[in-house]
Amino acid sequence: MGAYLLRRLALMLPTLFGIILINFVVVQFAPGGPVEQALSELRGRGGSGIERITGGAGEIRSPQVGETQYRGAQGLDPAIVREIEKAFGFDKPAHQRFWEMLTGYLRFDLGRSLFKDRPVAALIWEKLPVSVSLGLWSTLIIYLVSIPLGIRKAVRDGSRFDLWTSAVVLVGYAIPGFLFAILLVVLFAGGSFVQWFPLRGLLSSGLENAGFFTRAVDYAWHMVLPTLALIIGGFASLTMLTKNSFLEEINKQYVLTARAKGAGEQRVLYGHVFRNAMLLIIAGFPAAFIGILFTGALLVEIIFSLDGLGLLGFEAAIRRDYPLMFGTLYIFTLLGLVLQIVGDFTYTLVDPRIDFEGRG
Numbered sequence: 001m002g003a004y005l006l007r008r009l010a011l012m013l014p015t016l017f018g019i020i021l022i023n024f025v026v027v028q029f030a031p032g033g034p035v036e037q038a039l040s041e042l043r044g045r046g047g048s049g050i051e052r053i054t055g056g057a058g059e060i061r062s063p064q065v066g067e068t069q070y071r072g073a074q075g076l077d078p079a080i081v082r083e084i085e086k087a088f089g090f091d092k093p094a095h096q097r098f099w100e101m102l103t104g105y106l107r108f109d110l111g112r113s114l115f116k117d118r119p120v121a122a123l124i125w126e127k128l129p130v131s132v133s134l135g136l137w138s139t140l141i142i143y144l145v146s147i148p149l150g151i152r153k154a155v156r157d158g159s160r161f162d163l164w165t166s167a168v169v170l171v172g173y174a175i176p177g178f179l180f181a182i183l184l185v186v187l188f189a190g191g192s193f194v195q196w197f198p199l200r201g202l203l204s205s206g207l208e209n210a211g212f213f214t215r216a217v218d219y220a221w222h223m224v225l226p227t228l229a230l231i232i233g234g235f236a237s238l239t240m241l242t243k244n245s246f247l248e249e250i251n252k253q254y255v256l257t258a259r260a261k262g263a264g265e266q267r268v269l270y271g272h273v274f275r276n277a278m279l280l281i282i283a284g285f286p287a288a289f290i291g292i293l294f295t296g297a298l299l300v301e302i303i304f305s306l307d308g309l310g311l312l313g314f315e316a317a318i319r320r321d322y323p324l325m326f327g328t329l330y331i332f333t334l335l336g337l338v339l340q341i342v343g344d345f346t347y348t349l350v351d352p353r354i355d356f357e358g359r360g
Helices: 002-028 034-044 078-087 094-106 120-155 160-174 177-188 212-231 235-250 253-260 265-283 285-295 298-303 309-319 322-350
Strands: 052-055 058-061
Touching: 002 094, 002 322, 034 078, 094 322, 120 160, 120 212, 120 235, 120 265, 120 285, 120 298, 120 309, 120 322, 160 235, 177 212, 177 298, 212 298, 235 265, 253 265, 265 322, 285 322, 298 309, 309 322
Parallel strands: none
Antiparallel strands: 052 058
């Protein structure tokens, strides 16, 4: 396993490089970059009352405001345009900017946000608790409910229990998460009926210095509605995948042999079938966690006023905040690759017969 781990770690570097390079090249051709947005903001203000524009490299001061340095009908002064490009780092060629970004990433220096004027690493660290809370609890609940439910459906395939549970999870799958989130707000967060749950943040104001138990209960109370909104559509795919995996294994010859030898149903199900059927389910865990953590929570964060990574990434894309865009991409990709390796280790825990050393 050690040699396999070293090979996977060695492959992470070219994988990260390729993903960042492709996205960097694509972004260079996208219209409306940070320089264009800053120039558009200056034109929108008509050149009056502009004192500074803050960029990643400092401040750009508009000289002699109110005089003839800016003339809306004739465009901006080229000197101001050059200052804006320098502040945002666009006075350098693309390959140089890409190389400086990569060398910074090797030191985990993700640069500074162009429009927020704060270190990207600090922004990600600030928003991380919200997204980790949503992703972790949603994934755990989906797996803890869907796997036992899928096993039960496989054992009772074709029964009434199988039919009505399939109908319930499929209806849940058909409901968009953001629409269910709005319904939860209307019903339980003071929308039109009752206000049993809070609507903003992860901790109520005034509890920053409260005891651990008080803060833990308040945190759990804040997480109820956002977590429900995220998991409502997640049960169907995993439940049906678990059911089909177990049905496929139950009908194999080794199960018939184990039963012929007198093994009990629980022994056959959890001693023989479980290890083989769970391999496919475990393979999807990293992707499921990353999906809920970073891509599925944007609208839920907006609806429940949670300032997390989903909202941060959306704002970075809208503002063309390149350091923030590529910094979050780097962290997300790195975390995804690490979780893939963790998934391979989990394979060996579920079925020790798997030997990655023998591959290749």
